[in-house]
Amino acid sequence: MVLPVSVLLNANPQAWVSLEETLAHLAKDMDEAAEGLYARGTGALPDAWADAVGELAKAEFIALAASFEIVGIQLRSACSVLSGMAVTMITCRRETEQWMDAASWKQCTVADDGTITPPDDAPESVAEWASTATHALRSALTRATKADAAAAEVLRNWRLVTLDVNRRDGIDVGGDVKEHLRGTLPLGTGGALDALKAGVPAAESDEFERRWWAGLTNAERSQLMKALPLTVAGLSSLPPEMREKIRGEGGYDRVKMLHYASDHWADEKGDWKGLDNCTNFVSHTLEAGGLSQKGWTPWGAESWGHTVVSGVDLPLVHYKGQYSDTWGGADQQHDFFATHGSESVGVAGAEPGDAIYWTHTTESPGHSVGEEHHAAVVSAVLPNGDVLYTQHSDGAQHLSLNGRLPRSDMGGDQEIQVLRIRKTW
Numbered sequence: 001m002v003l004p005v006s007v008l009l010n011a012n013p014q015a016w017v018s019l020e021e022t023l024a025h026l027a028k029d030m031d032e033a034a035e036g037l038y039a040r041g042t043g044a045l046p047d048a049w050a051d052a053v054g055e056l057a058k059a060e061f062i063a064l065a066a067s068f069e070i071v072g073i074q075l076r077s078a079c080s081v082l083s084g085m086a087v088t089m090i091t092c093r094r095e096t097e098q099w100m101d102a103a104s105w106k107q108c109t110v111a112d113d114g115t116i117t118p119p120d121d122a123p124e125s126v127a128e129w130a131s132t133a134t135h136a137l138r139s140a141l142t143r144a145t146k147a148d149a150a151a152a153e154v155l156r157n158w159r160l161v162t163l164d165v166n167r168r169d170g171i172d173v174g175g176d177v178k179e180h181l182r183g184t185l186p187l188g189t190g191g192a193l194d195a196l197k198a199g200v201p202a203a204e205s206d207e208f209e210r211r212w213w214a215g216l217t218n219a220e221r222s223q224l225m226k227a228l229p230l231t232v233a234g235l236s237s238l239p240p241e242m243r244e245k246i247r248g249e250g251g252y253d254r255v256k257m258l259h260y261a262s263d264h265w266a267d268e269k270g271d272w273k274g275l276d277n278c279t280n281f282v283s284h285t286l287e288a289g290g291l292s293q294k295g296w297t298p299w300g301a302e303s304w305g306h307t308v309v310s311g312v313d314l315p316l317v318h319y320k321g322q323y324s325d326t327w328g329g330a331d332q333q334h335d336f337f338a339t340h341g342s343e344s345v346g347v348a349g350a351e352p353g354d355a356i357y358w359t360h361t362t363e364s365p366g367h368s369v370g371e372e373h374h375a376a377v378v379s380a381v382l383p384n385g386d387v388l389y390t391q392h393s394d395g396a397q398h399l400s401l402n403g404r405l406p407r408s409d410m411g412g413d414q415e416i417q418v419l420r421i422r423k424t425w
Contacts, residue, residue: 002138003145004112008096013089020082020384023075030072037065066173067163073180074160076386076402077188083384084192085151087223088199091216092144098215099137103130114138136208139201146198154191159184181403189400192382196227206237213238226381229352230258246352250291251423254353257289261377266395272328279375280328281392282355286421289353294340294425298324304336330357330372334417341424347401350387350418354378356401357417378418387418 038061103110108130109117114137118130159165159180166175201212213221213235225232225246232238233246233255248254261281264270270284271277283304287293293305303324326336334357338344345354358374360367367373376391379398387401401416 001145002113002141003148005096005100005110005114005137005141006112008089008093008141008144009100011089011093013086013093016082016086016089020079020086023079023082024384027072027075027079030068030075034065034068034072037061037068062173063171066171066177069173069177070163070171070180070184073177073184073402076400077160077184078155079384080185080188080382080386080400081151081154081191081195083382083386084195084227085147087220087383088147088195089144091199091220092140092147095140095212095215096137096144099133099140103133106130108133110137114141136211139204139208143199143201147195150191150194150198154187157187159187185400185403186398189382189386189388189398193227193380193398196224196383197231200224200228200231200235209235209237223383226351227383229380230255230262248353250353250421252286252289252291252421254289257285257353257377258379260288261285261379261390262397265390265392265397271392275328277328277393278391279330279333280323282375282377283323283327283333285377286355291421291423292425295324298322298327300324304333330375333357333375334359334372334419337419337421341422343420343422345418345420347387347416347418348385349420350378350381351420352378352380355419355421356387356389357419358414359417361413361415372417373414 099116100110103116106126106129107119107122108126111117114134116130116134116137118126122130154160163171164176165179165183168175201209204212216224221242225242229246233243243255246255264284265281270280272280293303295303295305297303298305298307304326306323306327325332327333333355337355342355345351350356354377356376356378357372359372360369363369374391376389376399378387379390380388382388388398389401390397391399
């Protein structure tokens, strides 16, 4: 059933934006509480209470910390879907108001199902307009309905109201927290993207698309270009300057890059067999976008690239020796791009097509302070600023950066580095 005109007009999506901001603050409070409890349970408490009872108290502290952490994850999941739904509802509601005003000016009546009827004595031009306006108004109602359904599916999900998802001996970090990171957080980001996609006209004429795009505010256009870069770039009537903005100015095409990431995050194309391929994947996406290699051979100190034979898609030619260290090593790649003209934009400045790296800030097994140990591609940025990334090894698409924030109980803290790659060679 499509939302009636009256229901959409009575909606208050701006209140959802305020609610999202409130929930985001609560999620931060949950994270801070969890960090404090982890510190007490794994640090000060064992030193001050070194007996069996102290061990039980430690376990309770950690379980309580895990509960706070899970609630934070659930809140952030809700924040994601609210931010996506709000944008679509705000734009669809505005469209509805504009068509209602236009109908009133032309002395037409508007039914709750979106049908616009001209007066009996209206000229043929008004009757034709009413037909066009009815189609546009019903499109807005349909898109709002789809966004509402996508959000409702997430907000009603049992994961958002359940702490112990694995049903094993209470709440724990290794099981329940990880399950919520892997299941509950993507639930919200997926719902946000679905709600945003629902707001973009599909299978409409170029004229319809142009009118819809022109009706958006600059802020809304920016939000959609960051959250749905491939969807927006695929609009046939998108103004050329907007498409070029999505493609970027770094010497490669970010749309082609993101298409490659979307097509190959889950397959083995270009993989080094038996090895971690996260940074190798980032390099392949950049190459797919048109970033040319640097250096005559992949073995030079200033090289980024691979041998000619490695470009042949055969199993036996994809091995590490065919590639430069900067191609497949997260630390080496980050340092190479950082010293060859790429811009550090920070998490707040991240855009689709940027490269993202995780840097150790404390000593941990196998990694030293300042060393990058993981790399991925920024694939979307939600309206609330949540950065989504696509990675390989383990392959995943549109993961929330909130799922990789530092956790003091997980073996070493880390910080995020976001680079806007630029070709300077």
